[in-house]
Amino acid sequence: MKQLAYDVVVIGGGPAGMAAALKANEKGASVAIIERNDELGGILNQCIHSGFGLSYFKQELTGPEYAELFIKQVAAAGIDVYLNTMVIDLSPDHQVKASNEEGMLVLSAGAIVLAMGCRERTRGAIKIPGSRPAGVLTAGLAQRYVNIENRKPGERIVILGSGDIGLIMARRLTLEGMQVLGVYELMPYANGLYRNIKNCLDDFGIPLHLSTTVTNIIGYPHLEAIEVAQVDENLAVIEETREVIACDTLLLSIGLIPENELSQKSGVSLNPRTNGPLVNQALETDQPGIFACGNVLHVHDLVDNVTLEAEQAGIAAADYVRQQKVGVSENRLAATAPSKIKTIIPLGPGVNVGYTVPAKLTSPSSKEVRILFRVRKPLEQAEVVIQSGATILYQGKPRAFKPSVMEEVVLSPAEINGLNGLKGQSGAEQAIIVSVREVKK
Known part of the structure; x- marks a missing residue:
């Protein structure tokens, strides 16, 4: 078992983790990033569409381009990066236990930055009735199939949910020659950004059906059709509006959930509305020295905002470590110092x-x-x-x-x-x- 010590350990090597690590490094802290994938960048690596960086870099970038700019900065700063490494435990005293092909690692940290990102909600989260065929997948998984693995998820596609990933995939699949029959949204309004409604649906003639949801999944072993129906103001199904649509693929774009299993292991309290940690203005959780940023804290609309928030967390984590190191000297003066x-x-x-x-x-x-x-x-x-x-x-x-x-x-x-x-x-x-x-x- 290898034991290591750092001022700041960042869990997650996506845009939030890299930005936090760079700012902590700038403040003079020794920093490590732990990432479970085989490369840094997180979800940005499969987001090949443009629209990133307009605020932060003042230029329009694809997801991989945005990630690459930070990957180069991390390398230039000499920050230790542990790839293909899975964190399996995190204690309140900042002991990080992780595992990779070389065995077990234990990293002791002065401060921790949680930057694990989020995952997609699945069919089970909303309990769609019907069979369990192949052909029902999340929009993010379809994005990986098409953009990274060069796989085609289907021919006739229906998308449930108007989240940004679903909207972007409606355009992407259309460009690759697949037929997107429509996007169906339970709420009476779209959940994605207006620019994605305009650029991904309107510009390609893809219909958006509001106050409508999927009420049944039909077919086995592969999806053959879905049933949709409109809902009233109380989100109850309007029976006479039920309609069966033949399709071979259903993409779910029904929300994101912060990845906070590790946070809970360390004793961090979560916000029941966001499923992310409860933090103060320094982005510090109720466990001293453990900070959170990015989509593990709350789901963001723009990666530029993730970056700015993560930089704040990195600075706060480095400041916390510095304050702990000088704490002994400050305590000696406490008797004569004003109350803090x-x-x-x-x-x-x-x-x-x-x-x-x-x-x-x-x-x-x-x-x-x-x-x-x-x-x-x-x-x-x-x-x-x-x-x-x-x-x-x-x-x-x-x-x-x-x-x-x-x-x-x-x-x-x-x-x-x-x-x-x-x-x-x-x-x-x-x-x-x-x-x-x-x-x-």
Whole structure:
């Protein structure tokens, strides 16, 4: 068994893991990346379409191009990378147990960055009735078949769910000569970005059926048809709308789930709304020195945003290690130093908001705080209101909101610190609530 020690260990070598590792390295930390695949880059390696990097690099890149820029930086920085290595255990005291072809590894870390990404929801998650034939697969798996393995998933394709991967695959399969019969979405609105609706469906004449879902899977051993039906405002099936569509492939683009089995092993608490860790503004979980970023924290719409968030986590992890190293000296001065006790202020969703990241703030704060959130439904005219009790910290201008778009509001240190010590009726620290309130036209 090989035992190693690093200041910061990053679990996951996708865009989040690489960005976090690079920033921790820039801060002077010794860094290792553990990646279970045989190459860095994560899901970007199979995303051969363009549209990446517009915000971060100010140029339009494919997924592999975006990944390659970071892979080169990781190599140039001399960061240790363990490929084909599976993490099997993570303890609260930052002991990482992993396995690869050389045997067992135990990495001791000053801080951990969780960057394991996410996985697709499958048929079992939504319990579609019917037989269990070949030909039912997730959109991401189909993307790998076509873009990496040069395999053809089928001839007549139906896509369930209007997530971005499904929309992108509708275009990709059409370009490769397959017939995409339609995209069916349970909700009365599309879940993907508008640009993907326009570029991947509208431009290719692929119909999008809203308030419609798959109610049965037909055929065995291979898929022969599916049954679809419209749903009402309560998402109940409208019986008279049932229709059978002959097809040989059903792609599922029905959402993503953060990969947090390791997080739970280390004792990290998860947000029931996102299935990602509960973090503060430094992206630190409730386990000291364990940070989270990217799609393992919450599912993002753009990889550029993943990168920016991960850089913040990498800096925070390196700062944590540095503070731990000088902690002994600081403790010697504690008797004469002013109190540095921080207050924990809960932060959470209010009206029309699904979740917030972070889920708590520490005060006093010396840095501004980025609050990210998504609305629960499309809103044509609404305003963001962030408040603690009767105190309004932020109120935005009325505009439209979509669930597919990650929203961001920045609070200044003064706004946060002004709440320090403010108590609610129960005597507990008053929570900060983020709401998006509809405004009458």
